[in-house]
Amino acid sequence: MIRIQQISIREFRGIRDLTLTLNGENFAACGPNGTGKSGIVDAIEFGLTGNISRLSGRGTGNLSVKQHGPHVDSQNEPDLATVTIDVTIPSLNGKKASIHRSVKGLNAPTITPGDPDVLAVFEQVKARPEFVLSRRELIRFVLSEPGDRAKEVQALLQLGDVEKMRVVLQKIANAYAREVKPLERYEAEATQLLRTALGLTQVGKAAILDAVNPRRAILGLGPLDDLLATTSLVDGLATIGTGGVRSRVIKVQAVENIAALQAALAALTASSVSAECAAIAGSLTELVADPSTVSGVKEEGLLTTALDLYDGEHCPVCDKAFDEDAFVAHLRGKLSHLANISARKRAIQERMAPVLDLIREAGTAIAATITDSQGLTPPLDVKALGDFKQVLLGRYRQLEAFLPIEDTVAVLGVASSVPDLDAAIGTVSAAVAALPEPSVQDAARDFLTVGQERLDQFRRARQALAVGRARAERSATAFEIFGDTTTKALERIYEEVQDEFAECYRVINSDDESDFTAALLPSIGKLAFDVDFYGRGKFPPGAYHSEGHQDGMGLCLYLSLMKHLLGTGFTFAVLDDVLMSVDKGHRREVCTLLKDRFPDTQFIFTTHDDVWLRHMRAEGIIKSKGLAHFRTWTVETGPTEWTNASVWEEIDAHLALNEVSKAAGMLRRFLEYYAAETCHRLRASVEFRGDAQFMLGDTMPAAIGEFGKLLRKAKDVANSWGQSDVVAAIVAREADFTAAKQATNVDQWQVNTGVHYNAWADLGKGDFAPVVTAFRALVSSLECPTCEQMYSVTPERGPKGGVRCQCGALNLNLVAK
Numbered sequence: 001m002i003r004i005q006q007i008s009i010r011e012f013r014g015i016r017d018l019t020l021t022l023n024g025e026n027f028a029a030c031g032p033n034g035t036g037k038s039g040i041v042d043a044i045e046f047g048l049t050g051n052i053s054r055l056s057g058r059g060t061g062n063l064s065v066k067q068h069g070p071h072v073d074s075q076n077e078p079d080l081a082t083v084t085i086d087v088t089i090p091s092l093n094g095k096k097a098s099i100h101r102s103v104k105g106l107n108a109p110t111i112t113p114g115d116p117d118v119l120a121v122f123e124q125v126k127a128r129p130e131f132v133l134s135r136r137e138l139i140r141f142v143l144s145e146p147g148d149r150a151k152e153v154q155a156l157l158q159l160g161d162v163e164k165m166r167v168v169l170q171k172i173a174n175a176y177a178r179e180v181k182p183l184e185r186y187e188a189e190a191t192q193l194l195r196t197a198l199g200l201t202q203v204g205k206a207a208i209l210d211a212v213n214p215r216r217a218i219l220g221l222g223p224l225d226d227l228l229a230t231t232s233l234v235d236g237l238a239t240i241g242t243g244g245v246r247s248r249v250i251k252v253q254a255v256e257n258i259a260a261l262q263a264a265l266a267a268l269t270a271s272s273v274s275a276e277c278a279a280i281a282g283s284l285t286e287l288v289a290d291p292s293t294v295s296g297v298k299e300e301g302l303l304t305t306a307l308d309l310y311d312g313e314h315c316p317v318c319d320k321a322f323d324e325d326a327f328v329a330h331l332r333g334k335l336s337h338l339a340n341i342s343a344r345k346r347a348i349q350e351r352m353a354p355v356l357d358l359i360r361e362a363g364t365a366i367a368a369t370i371t372d373s374q375g376l377t378p379p380l381d382v383k384a385l386g387d388f389k390q391v392l393l394g395r396y397r398q399l400e401a402f403l404p405i406e407d408t409v410a411v412l413g414v415a416s417s418v419p420d421l422d423a424a425i426g427t428v429s430a431a432v433a434a435l436p437e438p439s440v441q442d443a444a445r446d447f448l449t450v451g452q453e454r455l456d457q458f459r460r461a462r463q464a465l466a467v468g469r470a471r472a473e474r475s476a477t478a479f480e481i482f483g484d485t486t487t488k489a490l491e492r493i494y495e496e497v498q499d500e501f502a503e504c505y506r507v508i509n510s511d512d513e514s515d516f517t518a519a520l521l522p523s524i525g526k527l528a529f530d531v532d533f534y535g536r537g538k539f540p541p542g543a544y545h546s547e548g549h550q551d552g553m554g555l556c557l558y559l560s561l562m563k564h565l566l567g568t569g570f571t572f573a574v575l576d577d578v579l580m581s582v583d584k585g586h587r588r589e590v591c592t593l594l595k596d597r598f599p600d601t602q603f604i605f606t607t608h609d610d611v612w613l614r615h616m617r618a619e620g621i622i623k624s625k626g627l628a629h630f631r632t633w634t635v636e637t638g639p640t641e642w643t644n645a646s647v648w649e650e651i652d653a654h655l656a657l658n659e660v661s662k663a664a665g666m667l668r669r670f671l672e673y674y675a676a677e678t679c680h681r682l683r684a685s686v687e688f689r690g691d692a693q694f695m696l697g698d699t700m701p702a703a704i705g706e707f708g709k710l711l712r713k714a715k716d717v718a719n720s721w722g723q724s725d726v727v728a729a730i731v732a733r734e735a736d737f738t739a740a741k742q743a744t745n746v747d748q749w750q751v752n753t754g755v756h757y758n759a760w761a762d763l764g765k766g767d768f769a770p771v772v773t774a775f776r777a778l779v780s781s782l783e784c785p786t787c788e789q790m791y792s793v794t795p796e797r798g799p800k801g802g803v804r805c806q807c808g809a810l811n812l813n814l815v816a817k
Contacts, residue, residue: 001125001571002087003602004044005096011074012046012081012103013039016638024088026622028605030613031630036639037606040628041132041576044604047083047099049126050106053134069103072635078104089121090571090600097121128566133558134576162486167328169482173475174307176468183461183468188357189364190454190461196260196368197253197454198447212451215444229459233452237445249375250446251435257372258429261365265418268358274416280351281412287344288405296341298403307331345402352399355415359399362418363392373428380431384424487522494520494527497560504556504597505531508582508589509549548582552590555582559598574604587612591619610676619796625789625806631673642673651772660768667772668696675699678782681792682706683800704741707782710793710803711737714812721817730812737781743774784809 003024009015014036020027029037042052046069055063070081081103089095097118101109111122125131191203198211205227212233213223221236267273287297306317307328315322366389373380398411438446498520506516512534519538521528530538531553533545541550555578562570582590594603603621607613613629616622629642647670654663676699679686684706686698711734718726783790784805791810793800803812 001091001128001131001566001569002089002097002121003571004085004087004604006086007040007043007047008082008084009039009043010080010082011071011077012069012083013042013052013071014633014635014638015039015043016071016636018638020628022602022604022626024602025626026603026605026616028607028613028616028622028627029630030607030610030627031639033608035630035633037608037630038576039639040604041134041574041606043083044085044574045129045132046103046106047085047101047109048122048131049129050101050109051129053129053132065106066103069106071638078102089118091121091569092117124569125572130558130562131572132574132576133578162490166479166482166486169475169479170328173472173479176472176475179468180465180472183465185360187458187461187465188360190458192260192361192364193368194451194454194458196256196365197450199256203458208451208455212448215447218440218444219448233455234448237448249372249432249435250450251432251438252443252446253450254369254372254428254432254435257365257368258425258432261362261369261425264358264362264365265421268362269416269418273355273358276351277355277412277415280348280355281409283348283351284405284409284412287348288409297345297405300342300345303331349402352412355412356396356399359392359396359415363389363396366392369425369428372432376431376435380427382424382428384419384421385428388419388421490522493564494522497557497564500560500563501553501556504559504593505553507593507597508552508556508586510589511586548586551578551582552586554578555590556593559593563598568600570598570601572602572604574606576606577608587615588619591615591621595619595621623806629673631669642670648772648776655765655769655772658765660765663768663772667775671700671775672696674779675703678703678790679706681790682710682803683793683796703782704778707737707791708734708741710800710812710814713800713814714803717813717816721813726812733781740774740778740781744771744778 004022004027005024006019006021008019010017018036018040020029020040029040031037038054042054046052046065050065052065052069055065055068066078067075070078074080079102082100084098084100086096086098089097095118098112099109099122100112109122111119194203195201198208200207200211208227209224216223216233219237224231224233224235302317306315315327366385370382370385370389373382373385395411395415398407399415402408498518501520502516502518505518506514509516513532515535516532517538518529518531521530529541531541531545533539533543541553545553555575562573594601605612605616605622613627617627628639630639631642633639647666651663651666654660654666672695675696676694678684679699679702682703684699684702686694686702689698711730715727715730715734718724718730784807786809787805787807789806791803791805793814794802794804800814802814804810
């Protein structure tokens with residue numbers, strides 16, 4: 001990827017005009033909340049991608065980059081809102097490039113040079129917006145639900161298409177599986193009609209040929225030797241004169257249909273069927289007795305139906321738009337909690353299947369007899385049969401639907417009952433009996449004709465079922481293979497990531513979790529994340545670990561994922577206040593982790609915590625010039641840094657307007673910052689305060705006193721080494737420092753009066769100007785005039801070895817001979 005050399009921001013978000021020089025190294029932006037740090041993060045993201053995350057996505061309402069990217073005073077001039085980022089590209093041997101983007105032309109950045117390899121790198125960066133990480137995104141990896149975590153992690157690893165394909169395959173498999181049941185019902189009905197037409201007990205090739213060939217012989221037709229998919233039972237029938245397909249009720253078939261109806265009704269009303277229905281109803285009654293189970297069955301039915309009917313965009317219940325992956329994962333998560341109830345429901349449904357078959361067979365037989373009655377001359381009125389056919393249809397649909405359970409119990413109570421249909425069936429039987437008896441030839445012809453019609457229907461039904469089952473099986477197999485294959489691939493990826501994650505976490509918690517382990521456990525559509533808790537077992541991160549530990553886990557997981565994804569290409573990341581709640585005792589270890597395990601990655605930090613800034617500087621994560629320390633922000637000027645030059649200029653400007661109170665306030669705030677920083681650099685002792693609220697009266701005397709001690713110690717050490725020239729230089733420095741210190745001591749009370757203005761102390765410009773001059777001289781005595789950096793004691797811990805500046809112009813030895 002890239003390393004940023006410089007960022008120039010103009011009229012963008014809360015920034016009017018700001019240039020930061022990073023030189024391809026780590027960089028930190030520090031300051032209180034509301035001083036402009038987030039504006040830098042937004043500018044980097046916008047410059048590289050054309051987007052600002054905090055202005056897009058969920059919860060952002062009507063916010064947009066176009067409308068709200070420019071500074072509020074330039075919102076009607078989006079061409080003025082620009083970000084320019086100068087970079088080097090490690091993968092191209094450090095090749096220099098720049099990208100310039102304005103809000104007006106956010107989708108058309110200017111990239112220089114326009115070489116194809118440079119353009120490709122910027123496209124890669126644009127496709128990886130995860131280089132900006134805030135605590136909001138960080139914690140999603142740790143505390144989110146397994147389904148959501150899988151989505152977040154796969155998005156980071158650019159595996160989102162895997163999940164999308166899985167959802168598509170599952171939808172296809174579900175759709176084809178749903179088609180099988182009606183096809184099975186159609187095939188069963190066609191089989192029943194064929195058996196009735198040919199007078200068979202079972203449908204098979206030999207049985208059909210045994211029934212057909214004697215009729216063909218009657219008609220002088222040759223026997224059929226085999227029954228293939230193209231074989232016709234009426235082959236040659238049209239060549240033997242009259243006959244063919246007749247448009248009248250075939251007496252023999254009508255008689256068979258009536259017999260089949262009577263047999264189906266007898267089977268339905270058998271005592272064994274009634275007893276089985278009663279037993280099933282009893283099981284359902286037990287189910288109804290438990291309200292939670294009933295509720296679970298209803299919920300399972302609703303969720304399953306909703307999942308089947310979901311169109312990928314809108315909930316089929318409320319029509320509200322939902323993210324597809326989130327909606328499916330949510331429903332499947334709820335269904336997984338109802339597995340036991342689903343199993344009980346399936347067991348009862350399996351017991352009801354034979355009852356459903358009997359009801360269907362009775363309905364099919366009634367339909368055939370009704371068709372015959374309508375073909376008679378004149379047609380017969382068999383309303384009783386038609387009414388009962390509708391009753392059977394209602395029973396079938398309720399038992400198949402299962403819910404409401406109370407209605408299913410009620411249907412089972414009457415499932416085997418049949419009204420008195422003797423009169424209706426007798427009427428049809430009498431009318432059929434009155435039909436003229438066909439000749440032997442006509443009967444044979446009718447038998448073959450109807451048999452062929454039913455055989456064609458049977459073939460179509462069986463073919464449709466075979467195709468449906470094959471599609472369902474293939475789609476289910478494809479879904480299963482895809483799931484197994486991707487899960488295994490993800491397992492390999494996650495195993496590598498979890499090992500790297502655990503190693504990173506052990507680095508920052510080596511004092512108390514040196515044996516820490518973790519497990520990323522993928523399953524179809526989900527990613528469980530369990531971590532060790534002091535050898536007591538593995539639990540979700542939010543179960544027992546503190547918020548600080550969770551933040552540390554989030555950072556380690558993010559770094560591990562990015563390292564796996566980009567490898568040596570992981571050269572750049574923005575960490576937006578993500579370390580704010582990491583335990584203070586582990587902050588140095590975090591610095592060690594970043595420095596030692598990711599030495600080739602340029603990190604850009606934002607933090608409102610000065611202590612964090614000091615840790616990063618002390619551990620060498622950032623250099624003295626690799627930071628922007630903001631002190632304030634205004635809508636007119638944007639962020640303002642803590643730089644000596646700007647502070648003295650502003651104080652002078654206030655004094656020029658005789659605004660002593662403002663000048664004194666700024667001086668005091670600057671000295672509070674400067675004195676605290678000096679105490680840190682010189683390792684000065686400050687009286688401990690539990691609230692960590694140190695005043696200027698606590699830190700300034702400590703800083704001044706410590707620097708005086710260090711000069712005296714350095715002079716003694718130089719004497720021990722016989723370095724008279726060094727001693728002379730220290731004596732001269734001591735004299736300047738003492739003079740500056742004494743000047744400030746004289747007017748110390750006046751600073752407080754200027755800040756805390758009251759009626760009996762009203763300083764004018766002439767009174768306060770000497771105070772400014774004195775403190776300016778004091779500050780100058782504590783820093784190098786060459787590199788303009790504060791003096792620091794080295795090393796950070798342990799015995800003090802020396803006092804040095806950034807450029808090395810001052811290098812006082814503190815180790816005696």
